[in-house]
Amino acid sequence: MLGKLGVSLREAIKKFLGRPVADELAVKELIKDVQRALLLADVNVGLVLDISEKIEERALKEKVPSGLTRRDVTLKVLYEVLVEVLGGERPPRILYPTNKPIVIMLVGIQGSGKTTTAAKLALFYKKKGFRPGLVCADTFRPGAYDQLKQLSLKIGVPIFGGVDGSPVDIAERGIKELKSSGCNVIIIDTAGRHKSESSLMEEMKLIAEKIRPNEIMLVIDATIGQQAKVQAEAFNNTTKIGSIIVTKLDGAAKGGGALSAVAATGAQIKFIGVGEKVDEFEVFNPPSFVSRLLGMGDLKLLAEKVKEASLREEAIKSALAGRLTLKDMVSQIEGLKKLGPLRKILDMIPGLGLNLPEEIADVAQEKLEKWTVIVKSMTEEELERPEIITRSRIRRIAKGSGVKPRDVKELLDSYEAMKKMMKTLMRKHKKGRLPFPLKL
Numbered sequence: 001m002l003g004k005l006g007v008s009l010r011e012a013i014k015k016f017l018g019r020p021v022a023d024e025l026a027v028k029e030l031i032k033d034v035q036r037a038l039l040l041a042d043v044n045v046g047l048v049l050d051i052s053e054k055i056e057e058r059a060l061k062e063k064v065p066s067g068l069t070r071r072d073v074t075l076k077v078l079y080e081v082l083v084e085v086l087g088g089e090r091p092p093r094i095l096y097p098t099n100k101p102i103v104i105m106l107v108g109i110q111g112s113g114k115t116t117t118a119a120k121l122a123l124f125y126k127k128k129g130f131r132p133g134l135v136c137a138d139t140f141r142p143g144a145y146d147q148l149k150q151l152s153l154k155i156g157v158p159i160f161g162g163v164d165g166s167p168v169d170i171a172e173r174g175i176k177e178l179k180s181s182g183c184n185v186i187i188i189d190t191a192g193r194h195k196s197e198s199s200l201m202e203e204m205k206l207i208a209e210k211i212r213p214n215e216i217m218l219v220i221d222a223t224i225g226q227q228a229k230v231q232a233e234a235f236n237n238t239t240k241i242g243s244i245i246v247t248k249l250d251g252a253a254k255g256g257g258a259l260s261a262v263a264a265t266g267a268q269i270k271f272i273g274v275g276e277k278v279d280e281f282e283v284f285n286p287p288s289f290v291s292r293l294l295g296m297g298d299l300k301l302l303a304e305k306v307k308e309a310s311l312r313e314e315a316i317k318s319a320l321a322g323r324l325t326l327k328d329m330v331s332q333i334e335g336l337k338k339l340g341p342l343r344k345i346l347d348m349i350p351g352l353g354l355n356l357p358e359e360i361a362d363v364a365q366e367k368l369e370k371w372t373v374i375v376k377s378m379t380e381e382e383l384e385r386p387e388i389i390t391r392s393r394i395r396r397i398a399k400g401s402g403v404k405p406r407d408v409k410e411l412l413d414s415y416e417a418m419k420k421m422m423k424t425l426m427r428k429h430k431k432g433r434l435p436f437p438l439k440l
Helices: 002-019 024-040 046-061 070-085 114-127 144-155 166-178 199-213 222-238 257-264 286-294 299-308 315-320 328-337 341-349 360-377 380-385 393-403 405-430
Strands: 102-107 132-137 185-190 214-219 242-247 270-274 279-285
Touching: 002 070, 002 286, 024 070, 046 242, 070 286, 102 114, 102 199, 114 132, 114 144, 114 185, 114 214, 114 242, 114 270, 114 279, 132 144, 132 393, 132 405, 144 279, 166 185, 166 199, 166 405, 214 222, 214 257, 222 242, 222 257, 222 393, 242 257, 257 270, 328 380, 360 393, 360 405, 393 405
Parallel strands: 102 185, 102 214, 132 185, 214 242, 242 270
Antiparallel strands: 270 279
């Protein structure tokens, strides 16, 4: 998610934390590094200057609370200013069905990822316990129905489409049929257009007048950067019941520009696409987003993902308190694989996203399979009390798991290092020394 911007901002913070004194010179140097990172992410120049001025003024003038330092205040200010730029602390209002089914219509220019997003949105509602259904009202793009049908089969959601008729007629028939089959969230995928906001809005108006959707969502491709503002403004001026979904944030060099441009219009960003997989889709929460961007983690989102993967939330708390055992690792490593790429999971844990180099995360992903085999070759006592593992035990474990003794030693060293780091984070949290408090 915004990989290059995240890496640049984390490097800027590391550099700032490494300076002996957080004086005015250090703060200004941090601001220059932040400016450079934001400009490379295609954020508007005027907005970058505004961000810089706010950070400098607050970081150097705000009173330092007891128990904190000027360094802590500066990082807190950086976090708060970026959150404000991306929409503020206000969480998005997600529309859920109550007594009646709801209808959501997706619009967007061609190539914005609208069809895939329709399936992602349907899966989001399905995970919440609702009964979503999809309608393909895109008669403009060949293969649109086939693509959506394949996605619907993958997530186990009913679909209507692939029939003759106008987009309006298909939408009306689809809503009627899906409602009769018990669906209470109906998502309409409409046709895109070739970079023409006017024709896009006209079609949106025509269909909306007939089917009267509960909500219209504009799907915007993050790779277009600042140009997203044009689409968001046109959309925001056309409908009062709209919101935004920003897609392709996982590899968008211009993602920062797209997010900030849309937020500047006042249109609410409700969801973001953070990967190609159908489950890589999140509610857009600026505080959580900025926390992960800066490497400070997002335990709330991590807890949600852990719950989805049927992992125990207590295991995460135990890890943060330094009580993680090798036995815990046996049951948790398999669950980690269900959460997605390890890099994204580590980004959610405070401190790891900031301190763990990208290449280490990649190597760790490869080692998960090996570590799974190793821990399963240990005895119950070794799993509970790894300190009893001697050289002879290491050789036995290595032989039993088909690896080399150094691989077993590496696992034990990594386990001890993880416990130590988690304990350090928890101590800082208890003393109020973390600018972003842990919420467990």
